[in-house]
Amino acid sequence: MSSDNQYTALGPAVIGFQTFGTEIDIGVDAGGNKVGVHATGPTAVHGEGDVVGVHGEGAVGVKGVGSATGGSFAAEDLSPQIVLQPQSVEAPSRLIDATPQEFVQPGGLPRFGQAGALYMGEYITAQGDPNDYQPGIHLCVLWICVNGGSHDQPALWRQVLLGDIVRGTTARL
Structure with a gap:
């Protein structure tokens, strides 16, 4: 039940709480000691805007974090799905040719995937590492799914080769 310090919508209703008006700058301003807004449902939070659908700021x-995937991004009309905003860096004094290396017979790639999915793996270097790294260094490797496979065929992955x-x-900076 609603009280002086809590609002409870008991329903049945299509929308439990709604604001809309031409003179409202912020529809809902919510704060809490642990969580500002908590939502549950098939889609817990839905954002839709003319410029930005969902905006987050903080550390x-x-x-x-998901049980199937950490995130899913799509764009319309062949637009990029993700845009990483570049940080300013110093211009290189010169460029050199580099030959990327790839894993031979990698283990542990996901059996199921979706074309375009990225998978970041981490490994720890061992004694006798072919690149002469000290043992115990954590390194990562990036893979992209090129074919999601099917129920009887595993997904196909390609390593993103780096310099x-x-x-x-x-x-x-």
């Missing part, structure tokens, strides 16, 4: 702007490893030198 982590948007975080997704040589370069050590970071700047804490923040």
Whole structure:
């Protein structure tokens, strides 16, 4: 039941709480000690806007953890699905040719996938690493699904080949 410090919509109703008007700048302003807005449902939160559907700011702007996938992004009319905003870096003094390396017979790739899905794996270097890395260094490798497969055929993955490893030198730009 509603009280002086809580609003409860008991239904039945199509919409439990709604604001709409030409003179309302912020439809809902909610805050909490642990979570500002908590939602449940087949789609827990739906955002739709003329410029941005969902906007997140914080130490982590948007975080997704899912039982099937961490996130799904789509765009219309052959637009990019994801745009990473580049950070400003110093121009290189020169460029060199590099030969990327790829895993031979990788293990642990997902059996099921969807074309375009990215999978980031991590491994720990061992004694005798072919690249002469010290043992115990955590390195990652990126894969893209090129065919999602079917119930009786596994997904097909291709490794995203990268250039040589370069050590970071700047804490923040």
